[in-house]
Amino acid sequence: MPAIAEKPIATLTPAALPTRERRARMLLVALTVLLVVAMLIGAGAGALRVPVASVLGVLLHKLGLSTSLAFEPQQEAVIWAIRLPRVLLAVLVGAALGLAGAAMQGLFRNPLADPSLLGISAGASLAAVAVIVLEEKLLKMVSALPGAGGAGAYVLPLAAFAGACVATVFVYRVSRRSGRVLVSTMLLVGIATNGLAGAITGLFTYAATDAQLRSITFWGLGSLGGATWPTIATLVPFLVLPLLLLPRLGKALNLLALGEEQAAHLGLPVARIKWQVIGLTTLAVGASVAMVGTIGFLGFLVPHVLRLLGGPDHRFVLAASALGGALVLLLADTLARTAVAPAELPIGILTALLGAPVFLWIVMRNATKMS
Amino acid sequence: MQAINLTYQVGSKKLLQNVALTARPGELIAVVGANGAGKSTLLKLLSGDLRASAGEVLFEDKSLAAWPPAALARRRAVLAQQHTLALAFQVRELVLLGRYPHFGGQPTAHDWAVVAAALDLVDLGHLAEREYPTLSGGEQQRAQLARVLAQVWEAEGGFLLLDEPLTGLDLRHQHQTLAVVRQLTRRGFGVVAVLHDLNLAAQYANQVLLLHRGRAVASGPPAQVFTPEYIHLAFGIEVDLLTHPSLGYPLIVPTVSTL
Numbered sequence: 001m002p003a004i005a006e007k008p009i010a011t012l013t014p015a016a017l018p019t020r021e022r023r024a025r026m027l028l029v030a031l032t033v034l035l036v037v038a039m040l041i042g043a044g045a046g047a048l049r050v051p052v053a054s055v056l057g058v059l060l061h062k063l064g065l066s067t068s069l070a071f072e073p074q075q076e077a078v079i080w081a082i083r084l085p086r087v088l089l090a091v092l093v094g095a096a097l098g099l100a101g102a103a104m105q106g107l108f109r110n111p112l113a114d115p116s117l118l119g120i121s122a123g124a125s126l127a128a129v130a131v132i133v134l135e136e137k138l139l140k141m142v143s144a145l146p147g148a149g150g151a152g153a154y155v156l157p158l159a160a161f162a163g164a165c166v167a168t169v170f171v172y173r174v175s176r177r178s179g180r181v182l183v184s185t186m187l188l189v190g191i192a193t194n195g196l197a198g199a200i201t202g203l204f205t206y207a208a209t210d211a212q213l214r215s216i217t218f219w220g221l222g223s224l225g226g227a228t229w230p231t232i233a234t235l236v237p238f239l240v241l242p243l244l245l246l247p248r249l250g251k252a253l254n255l256l257a258l259g260e261e262q263a264a265h266l267g268l269p270v271a272r273i274k275w276q277v278i279g280l281t282t283l284a285v286g287a288s289v290a291m292v293g294t295i296g297f298l299g300f301l302v303p304h305v306l307r308l309l310g311g312p313d314h315r316f317v318l319a320a321s322a323l324g325g326a327l328v329l330l331l332a333d334t335l336a337r338t339a340v341a342p343a344e345l346p347i348g349i350l351t352a353l354l355g356a357p358v359f360l361w362i363v364m365r366n367a368t369k370m371s
Numbered sequence: 372m373q374a375i376n377l378t379y380q381v382g383s384k385k386l387l388q389n390v391a392l393t394a395r396p397g398e399l400i401a402v403v404g405a406n407g408a409g410k411s412t413l414l415k416l417l418s419g420d421l422r423a424s425a426g427e428v429l430f431e432d433k434s435l436a437a438w439p440p441a442a443l444a445r446r447r448a449v450l451a452q453q454h455t456l457a458l459a460f461q462v463r464e465l466v467l468l469g470r471y472p473h474f475g476g477q478p479t480a481h482d483w484a485v486v487a488a489a490l491d492l493v494d495l496g497h498l499a500e501r502e503y504p505t506l507s508g509g510e511q512q513r514a515q516l517a518r519v520l521a522q523v524w525e526a527e528g529g530f531l532l533l534d535e536p537l538t539g540l541d542l543r544h545q546h547q548t549l550a551v552v553r554q555l556t557r558r559g560f561g562v563v564a565v566l567h568d569l570n571l572a573a574q575y576a577n578q579v580l581l582l583h584r585g586r587a588v589a590s591g592p593p594a595q596v597f598t599p600e601y602i603h604l605a606f607g608i609e610v611d612l613l614t615h616p617s618l619g620y621p622l623i624v625p626t627v628s629t630l
Contacts, residue, residue, distance in 0.1 A: 018463060109457035251471055257457040258468065261420045266522065267444030267472040312458035
């Protein structure tokens with residue numbers, strides 16, 4: 001039997017990095033490279049096809065660097081005004097949704113958890129549908145306010161964001177018992193909240209006119225079509241905190257895998273961490289849903305696949321899910337706007353169409369492994 | 372660590388009543404008693420999982436609740452009775468969780484070395500790369516023990532709370548675990564462990580606390596607590612007390628005919 005050191009061990013052989021950690025790091029590098037390539041290709045794809053070299057040329061030119069990469073003024077205009085905002089929107093929203101999904105699965109210690117489970121998306125949908133149906137009255141009220149002339153365009157996203165926040169706060173408060181939030185209770189309260197919000201959304205839908213029904217349907221399927229520089233500028237302030245802070249919670253979420261009590265014994269301020277994860281996730285998902293509508297399966301599937309590839313360590317999964325989410329949404333959006341050009345597929349349809357079979361495959365594979 | 376007159380009640384039911392305990396550095400205190408006697412409740416009060424209805428837990432003369440969680444984690448580790456692990460961590464990744472209070476961003480070579488040493492100590496060095504859920508019950512228990520050891524590996528005056536650390540372990544590893552605990556107490560650790568095997572408690576513990584229906588019926592060195600009378604009171608079983616022929620500690624042998 002090896003003896004425990006009488007004194008703290010002093011002789012230390014520098015341990016080689018375990019293989020799983022090495023693989024995780026390589027995956028992060030690979031995802032970053034793929035994302036950059038996908039951004040260049042995405043910015044070039046569309047009705048006016050721009051070669052990757054010219055895309056690079058435009059970007060470097062905009063950064064004030066002169067290169068020998070040639071491009072035409074028309075290409076520059078299209079890339080700068082149309083393509084780039086759209087690519088950035090896909091990257092931002094994809095990263096936010098992937099990250100939020102990974103964080104939720106970690107917090108709930110359940111690979112099935114998803115931001116939509118907490119009622120975040122349902123709350124946003126309810127508010128958005130309510131705004132669409134009550135549009136005329138509401139818009140009149142808003143534009144009657146002094147200095148709210150151009151605010152009309154922001155009513156829908158703001159309402160959706162508010163709906164997401166209200167739903168989360170509601171779920172959090174209802175799940176609280178004598179100062180403690182039980183995560184399992186929260187999951188159940190989230191399901192009930194989803195049902196409730198869905199029913200009220202149904203009522204609004206029932207009362208909607210034909211034209212309103214069409215906007216409701218399209219909003220529910222999601223689209224990045226509204227991407228402009230002002231959209232990006234509106235979204236970024238909401239996403240800065242989640243995108244910077246959530247990836248730093250990897251250690252905390254790893255400890256939570258042991259259960260809350262054990263995590264606390266390892267020095268984790270569990271209540272604060274829960275609050276942080278839920279707050280940041282709401283911010284990320286609420287703002288994303290507000291801007292592009294509901295996009296299914298992404299936040300749920302991306303962390304799953306990455307765990308299979310690089311292991312369950314959240315220090316890897318969180319960062320990788322941000323990169324992976326951005327990559328998948330960007331590819332899906334590029335496909336959505338080129339596949340049936342000049343028309344556009346709603347992106348929510350595409351992510352679910354691709355996501356559901358992949359998820360089924362994972363489930364079947366795990367079921368085989370178990371038996 | 373000191374527990375002063377701990378009482379814990381749920382509704383009108385008192386699970387623990389006026390239990391006091393002083394755990395000194397260099398000593399293993401074995402908490403023994405029948406199922407439902409309040410052993411785990413006591414350990415949960417000592418660890419801070421539960422708040423006492425009355426009484427107080429002091430660690431280094433300071434109320435447990437007043438300790439910053441991170442500082443406490445570097446000094447004191449807790450092995451729970453039941454383990455959950457939501458993620459399919461490798462064994463070494465699980466043990467590395469014990470090092471989390473010690474590093475900021477990335478584990479240092481020292482952290483990985485402690486992980487390897489802790490795994491060797493519980494005979495799991497060869498399974499470091501295996502995924503935890505694929506281990507047997509006893510191996511999982513040892514992996515969790517390695518995590519707890521890694522947490523307080525270099526602590527001066529560290530403290531361990533172990534709730535049934537021997538569950539599922541084979542004969543060799545039961546003794547090996549308690550031998551590790553003994554080495555730690557010699558290094559100045561204080562240890563409180565819930566044990567079921569009275570003979571092991573008699574062999575390894577410096578102090579024994581015998582619980583019966585939420586009350587402490589006896590406490591002191593094993594020879595004082597392990598008398599046929601106390602054991603009958605606490606477990607409702609007649610025993611004979613022998614002395615180990617070469618090692619000298621008491622051997623508790625039930626006289627089966629009374630059952």
